[in-house]
Every structure is written in C-alpha cells, then in structure tokens.
Amino acid sequence: MPPVESSELIELQIGAVANGGWCVARHDGRVVFVRHTLPGERVRARVTQETKNFLRADAVEILEASPDRVQAPCPFAGPGRCGGCDWQHASLPAQRRLKAEVVQEQLRRLAGIERDVVVEEVPGAPDGLGWRTRVQFAVRRDGVIGLRKHRSHQIEPIDECLIAHPQVEALGIERKRWPGATGVEAIASAGTGDRLAVLSSRGRARVPRMDAPVRLVSGKREDKPPFVREEAAGRLWQVSGSGFWQVHPGAAETLAAAVLDTLEPRKGDIAVDLYCGAGLFAGVLGEAVGSDGLVVGIESEGQAVRDARFNLRDLPHVSVERGEVEQVLDQIKFGRGKSTLNRADLVVLDPPRTGAGRDVVKRVAELAGRRIAYVSCDPATLARDLAFFSEYGWTLSALRAFDAFPMTQHVECVATLIRG
Ligand SMILES: C[S@@+](CC[C@H](N)C(=O)[O-])C[C@H]1O[C@@H](n2cnc3c(N)ncnc32)[C@H](O)[C@@H]1O
Numbered sequence: 001m002p003p004v005e006s007s008e009l010i011e012l013q014i015g016a017v018a019n020g021g022w023c024v025a026r027h028d029g030r031v032v033f034v035r036h037t038l039p040g041e042r043v044r045a046r047v048t049q050e051t052k053n054f055l056r057a058d059a060v061e062i063l064e065a066s067p068d069r070v071q072a073p074c075p076f077a078g079p080g081r082c083g084g085c086d087w088q089h090a091s092l093p094a095q096r097r098l099k100a101e102v103v104q105e106q107l108r109r110l111a112g113i114e115r116d117v118v119v120e121e122v123p124g125a126p127d128g129l130g131w132r133t134r135v136q137f138a139v140r141r142d143g144v145i146g147l148r149k150h151r152s153h154q155i156e157p158i159d160e161c162l163i164a165h166p167q168v169e170a171l172g173i174e175r176k177r178w179p180g181a182t183g184v185e186a187i188a189s190a191g192t193g194d195r196l197a198v199l200s201s202r203g204r205a206r207v208p209r210m211d212a213p214v215r216l217v218s219g220k221r222e223d224k225p226p227f228v229r230e231e232a233a234g235r236l237w238q239v240s241g242s243g244f245w246q247v248h249p250g251a252a253e254t255l256a257a258a259v260l261d262t263l264e265p266r267k268g269d270i271a272v273d274l275y276c277g278a279g280l281f282a283g284v285l286g287e288a289v290g291s292d293g294l295v296v297g298i299e300s301e302g303q304a305v306r307d308a309r310f311n312l313r314d315l316p317h318v319s320v321e322r323g324e325v326e327q328v329l330d331q332i333k334f335g336r337g338k339s340t341l342n343r344a345d346l347v348v349l350d351p352p353r354t355g356a357g358r359d360v361v362k363r364v365a366e367l368a369g370r371r372i373a374y375v376s377c378d379p380a381t382l383a384r385d386l387a388f389f390s391e392y393g394w395t396l397s398a399l400r401a402f403d404a405f406p407m408t409q410h411v412e413c414v415a416t417l418i419r420g
C-alpha cells in the first residue's frame with residue numbers, strides 16, 4: 001500500500017463515531033480517524049498522522065454535510081485550531097447522540113454489554129456554552145496566552161473561550177500578557193462567585209494586575225493555599241488550588257443526586273467513597289446514613305484530604321483516609337462499637353480517567369455488600385472495569401450518562417452494579 005503523505009488531501013465517506021471525538025472512515029483499505037466531521041458526511045480531509053495501522057485526518061472541506069451539522073459558535077474551533085472542543089460543528093442533540101453511541105460501543109466492545117444509552121442534559125448551560133468553571137490556559141514564550149491545539153504542544157492564542165463560564169471570563173486572563181508563565185489555570189465557582197488563578201512558571205513570572213487571588217505554584221507545601229467555595233447538595237465545599245471539582249456548574253449537584261438515587265442508602269449503612277476528592281459523595285452519603293451509619297472516604301492528594309476533612313467536620317461519623325486506594329483498601333476496617341468489619345454496604349468510586357483497574361475492582365467486589373456506584377469520565381476505562389466486575393460476580397444494573405462537557409467529546413457516566 002503506498003504511504004500517505006502527511007498533509008495529503010483524501011476524499012472520504014464518513015462512517016460511525018469513535019471514542020475521542022473522531023469518526024471512522026476507510027481509505028485504500030485502511031482505517032482513518034477523522035476529526036471535524038460527522039457520520040454520513042462526504043469530506044475532503046487532510047492527513048495529519050500515519051501509523052502502521054491507521055491514519056488520522058482533519059476534514060477540511062465538507063462535500064456532503066450531515067443534517068446535524070451547524071456553524072461552530074467559536075471562531076477558534078476548526079481544523080488545526082484550538083483543541084479544547086471536538087463537536088462545535090454538531091447540534092447539541094446530535095452531540096449527545098454521538099456520546100451515547102460511543103458509550104454503547106465501548107460497553108459492547110470491551111465488556112460485552114448491550115445497552116441503550118441516553119445522554120442527559122446537565123442543568124446550567126442550555127446552549128452548551130458558558131459552563132466551564134475551570135480552564136487550563138497555556139502560555140507561549142512571549143507571554144501570549146491561549147489553548148493547546150489538538151494532540152500538540154502548539155498554542156492557539158485566544159481572547160475569549162465560549163465554553164468558559166462568565167465568571168472565568170470576568171478574570172480577563174486571555175486579555176493579559178503572562179511573561180515567564182508556562183500556564184495559568186482559571187478557577188471560578190458559579191455558585192459563590194469565588195475566583196482564583198493558579199499560575200505555573202519556569203522561574204520568575206510577572207503577575208499582571210487581577211481582581212482575584214493569584215496563586216504561584218512554588219512546589220513547596222503551602223499551609224493555607226487559596227481556595228474557592230463551591231455549592232452543591234445543600235452544602236458549601238472548600239476546594240483549594242487546583243484540587244478536583246466538577247467543571248460544569250450543574251455537574252456536582254447532578255452526580256451527587258444520581259449516586260444517592262442509585263445507591264438508595266439506608267440509615268445505619270456503612271458506605272465507602274473511593275477517590276473522594278473534596279468529599280462530595282462522602283458528604284451526601286454521610287447525611288443519608290445518619291449518625292448510626294459510617295462513611296469512609298479515601299483520597300491520595302494531601303490538600304484534597306484536608307479540604308474533605310474540613311468540609312465534612314459537621315459529620316463525625318464520616319472520616320477521610322489519606323492514601324492510594326490500592327493500598328488503603330487492603331488495610332481498611334470499619335469500627336462499630338467494639339467490633340470491626342471489612343464489609344461495606346455501599347461503595348461509590350470516582351477514579352481519574354485511567355479508571356480503577358483490575359486490582360482495585362477485585363477489592364471493591366469483595367468489600368461491597370449491596371450496591372456499587374461507579375462514576376466515570378472515560379467510557380473506555382469504565383467498560384474495561386465493568387468487564388472485571390463481571391468476572392468478580394457483579395453485574396451492571398443501570399447506567400446513566402450526563403453531558404457534563406458540552407461541545408467536547410467527554411461524557412460522565414454513573415454505572416450501578418449489583419451482585420449476581
Ligand atoms: C475524578 S476525581 C473525583 C473527586 C470527587 N469524587 C468529586 O466528585 O469531587 C478523582 C480523585 O481521585 C484522586 N486520586 C487519583 N488517584 C488516586 C489513587 N490512586 N488513590 C486515591 N485517590 C486518588 C484525585 O486526587 C482526585 O481527587
């Protein structure tokens with residue numbers, strides 16, 4: 001087969017959507033993963049990468065458009081431009097259908113599970129714009145700020161990000177110069193209006209005048225790093241520096257409700273919140289199981305543990321263990337009166353994108369009694385882990401998917417597992 005020159009133009013008939021914001025096509029018998037297109041389209045595409053097994057390409061001319069195609073609202077979206085969004089050129093209902101197809105396909109292929117999936121809207125961004133409350137900007141050597149291009153270290157300078165929350169935009173970060181900085185993270189709470197910028201640098205960086213605290217990442221432990229207060233599930237949550245919090249303003253509330261709804265906690269239950277971050281699920285479960293119950297959160301990041309303990313200080317039956325889930329799970333025992341148990345009624349796990357992996361799944365399968373809720377931002381690692389759960393005797397009983405990242409390929413899922 002003749003090699004395809006990078007940047008060569010090829011004509012393609014576009015097939016199904018694939019995980020990662022791509023659609024699949026074929027060229028000379030080879031698979032091509034194509035961006036900036038939609039299933040059913042005919043396009044002229046520029047090859048951006050050739051590997052032994054497949055090509056990657058950007059659709060640069062649409063010869064036959066899908067009825068789902070719309071004009072991208074953002075002027076920085078498009079082939080070779082900002083890599084932050086993947087589906088600006090699709091209507092919102094189409095974006096959700098594409099994400100549902102991806103989740104279905106990953107479940108089928110990696111876990112052998114056939115299931116219809118519906119991706120639900122998350123309240124707070126009806127047009128899919130103005131939702132992102134945390135944005136990681138990159139800075140060029142000359143101090144110009146922007147967002148990274150797709151699969152590249154190159155920076156697309158921007159002066160506004162349409163998916164950023166208005167509180168992030170109010171910081172004015174894109175309209176300032178940041179000499180010496182390598183990155184600036186903008187953090188804003190939609191609920192409380194708290195704002196923060198976290199600046200990383202090569203050495204000395206000049207901080208422009210801002211009307212919000214700017215934290216310089218020094219590598220040293222800070223006794224009191226700046227934080228924002230977030231509102232969700234009727235409580236206030238302190239989240240320090242770049243600690244994890246859902247970026248869509250409606251996501252924390254929606255996911256907390258979905259986890260409670262599916263786990264159906266009872267008074268007196270023992271529950272475990274793995275990868276607990278600032279303590280969101282431990283907090284709502286702590287309230288639900290009451291003071292006769294017990295909740296243990298596990299989190300590896302020191303500052304997140306301090307935040308979670310502070311956030312849950314009014315719930316003495318909720319505790320937070322610091323450490324890697326992989327290690328802490330092996331030691332965990334729940335004290336009740338004089339007895340100790342190594343079984344929990346309920347487990348919620350919300351791992352990073354890499355998922356939990358076989359060892360953690362095995363331990364969770366042994367630990368959990370009644371129900372497990374698996375919160376995931378990556379359908380591929382979720383599907384892989386569901387296959388492990390099935391080997392250890394747990395079955396997927398329900399799956400909800402949420403559009404917590406409109407305009408992007410990302411989707412958040414809450415899977416419920418029961419024994420048997
Ligand atoms: C997706 S966040 C979930 C946070 C929380 N459930 C929430 O909704 O706000 C994942 C969290 O897991 C933590 N983490 C990552 N790897 C870990 C590990 N091996 N053991 C424990 N915590 C880990 C991260 O620091 C992060 O706070």
